[in-house]
Amino acid sequence: MRIVIIDDSGTRAAVMEEGLRDAGYIDIHVIPPRGPFVAQLERMAPDVVLMDLGNPSRDTLEEMLSVSRALAKPIAMFVDQSDDSMIAAAIDAGVSAYVVDGLRKERVKPIIELAIHRFNAFARMQAERDEALMQLAERKVIDRAKSILMNQRGLSEQDAYALMRSSAMNQGKKIVEIAQALITASDLLGGGS
């Protein structure tokens, strides 16, 4: 069974591919949805095509699937409406799958389930990374505000932080908001840092 993953996130494609290989599928190809990807896909004659539901090139892919003479006509996975919960899970996870007509449902289902699982795992990973990046950005802001207070008010690092924290608590705001306001005010007043 030949599976083609169309994806421009190298990481997600790798996560998907690894999962499929672990499950015993070996004929797996990854194509980024750029340039002549449609012609490439046509030559590969896949049995299953997996694509991110959020990828804007889905319309291009579907057009190819509907007019290609080179392919045995693939149809959308979602054609089998008998399994509503799987369809909903696939859409929630952001998976779209196109499957060659005639491929038995039992052979396809595990692939879709795996794709859903891996897409979700990837989304979680990404959320965690975004969170970490945000924390890093916030810490930089707080550090800069701290140094302004230390320079201009002659406070120790600890006291500068304590001052921001108590202001934040009094005003019902986050420390990073107080820090940002302090930096803005300092910039406006030409204080520098």
Add this chain to the structure above:
Amino acid sequence: MTVRLRIAFLQLTDAAVLVAARERGFAEAEGIALDLVRAPSWATLRDQLVFGQVEAAHMLAPLAVAVALGLSQQPCSLAAPYKLSVNGNMLVMARGFADAMDPDVARRLADPLGAAHDFAAAIGLWKRKPVIGIVHRYSSHAIMLRYWLASAGVNPDRDVDLRVLPPPLTVEQLRAGEVDGFIAGEPWGSAAVDAGLAEAVAIGERIWQRGVEKILAFREDWMESHPGLVDALLRALARAAYWCDDPANREELADLLADPRYVGQPAGLIQRALSGLMVARAGLGPIANPDFMLFAREATMFPWRSQALWIYSQLVRWRMVDHTPNNMARAGAVFRPDVFRRALHDSDVPLPGASMKVEGALRSPLAVGSRQGGLMLGPDRFFDERIFDPEQIEDYLASFPPLR
């Protein structure tokens, strides 16, 4: 009590009525919390609607007909009780290609018949079979482009290469030379013009003066089981549509749409389609097309069944579907003037008495019978003077000369 309603849309200027309904409080006044979900492609918007991730969608009218006919993946009975816009498309071509056409852009746009013949001649002069981006096989743009090209004897399935690409990718694909031009909803044509990559070659409104564009699509079963909510939404959208049509609100509307959550393009660019002041070539002054994009006036919002049937006639013409009584009935049934009338019967929105009309017969504005309010229909000619009588589809189809 407020009810949450999810509506999927694409980042296009003609999503204006939905955005205004949410941002200007029209939906809220009807007790609806609108959740606008931006879709990256028509395929995903369609799947979100068909599989119930959203309750309604800002959809290409031909796509709704195609889904109902089972031509676009999962077949599903869709219902369109409301039209979100009329007109709004522009065909732009790479400057080198457009050089072979009338250099006076105002004259070129004013004469779509001449421009179609110039286009036909330019095909032979171009370095390859021209690749023209369309946003979807079942889009008003693609149908309009086919209609226009065929009038000059160009076979759109043979003489040009129609390539599907979503609106937000049009400009970069033109820049990369993947396509030689494209037809898309605004602001994407204007964005390509401003980037100096392309020139306007045809404007939808000059091909068909009142071309059906986006509709509000529901799953039919959902719509039938939520009549109160559907009616409230339609009332909110009608008010939002009048607000969008009012020239006094254009600047504010353009600013709302420019938000990265919606269209995410500069407000100045978006305002062109709203005001109809189109720039055809970078550096030139605007050309006035006052009917470039309509939201409310005349009977823009009313889903004329004859317009669903015109779409169907074009799908038959291009052999995308077989002409059978059953297919015709299914296509026509997508547009639901009955629901529109039910929702707006107590408002000041004019309600046409008829559900079908002959399309393309009006040369000048005409007052027509309506159940409430005064209704004035605008001119709706096709540029080739053909008239579509929904009762005579076979004769209409036979009137097109076969293409070589």
